[in-house]
Amino acid sequence: MERPLPEIAHRLPASSAVRFVGDLHLGDRGRNDAFRDKDALFIDFLKESQNACEAIVFMGDTFDVPQAWSLKAITRAHPEVMQAMEALSHRVQMYFVRGNHDWTLDYQRLFPQSHTCEALAVGDALVWHGHRLDHFCHPDRPFHRWTIALHHAVERTLGFEFRV
Numbered sequence: 001m002e003r004p005l006p007e008i009a010h011r012l013p014a015s016s017a018v019r020f021v022g023d024l025h026l027g028d029r030g031r032n033d034a035f036r037d038k039d040a041l042f043i044d045f046l047k048e049s050q051n052a053c054e055a056i057v058f059m060g061d062t063f064d065v066p067q068a069w070s071l072k073a074i075t076r077a078h079p080e081v082m083q084a085m086e087a088l089s090h091r092v093q094m095y096f097v098r099g100n101h102d103w104t105l106d107y108q109r110l111f112p113q114s115h116t117c118e119a120l121a122v123g124d125a126l127v128w129h130g131h132r133l134d135h136f137c138h139p140d141r142p143f144h145r146w147t148i149a150l151h152h153a154v155e156r157t158l159g160f161e162f163r164v
Contacts, residue, residue, distance in 0.1 A: 012120065012123070014124065016054050016055055018053055019052070023059070023099070024063075025061050025063075026068075027064045030068075032156055047088075050088060050092065055094070055095060057097065058094070058096045060100070062107075066101055090113060097118065097120060098129060100129065
């Protein structure tokens with residue numbers, strides 16, 4: 001079944017200095033949190049990005065809501081990361097491309113200067129999250145959100161990550 005490409009909501013010129021970050025999966029620091037304790041490394045990257053680029057593009061799954069079960073749990077687990085992201089949002093343009101683990105988040109409410117979209121273009125390059133090519137996680141697939149939530153519930157119960 002062929003699916004249409006997502007609508008391109010934003011365009012950046014090819015000459016833009018852009019940094020791309022994908023699949024951080026910030027969670028609740030629990031045993032199945034893929035990000036775990038990488039806060040200091042990521043904060044250093046964010047601080048260095050303030051003077052190194054005009055825009056930063058988060059290419060989906062920045063936060064892992066199904067893993068943490070709530071944004072509140074994520075912000076409680078990674079307060080310094082949230083502060084660094086907020087500070088960066090005042091210095092450079094921030095774009096959040098939706099992934100299959102952060103579909104419910106209102107990034108523009110979290111970071112008012114940011115932009116949220118399904119896809120964006122940087123010059124001739126199209127940026128979107130890979131779940132659009134995944135048979136099980138595609139947003140048009142029935143029950144895809146429930147499948148992801150169930151997967152994380154099983155991981156949490158078993159205490160380790162597993163991927164198909």
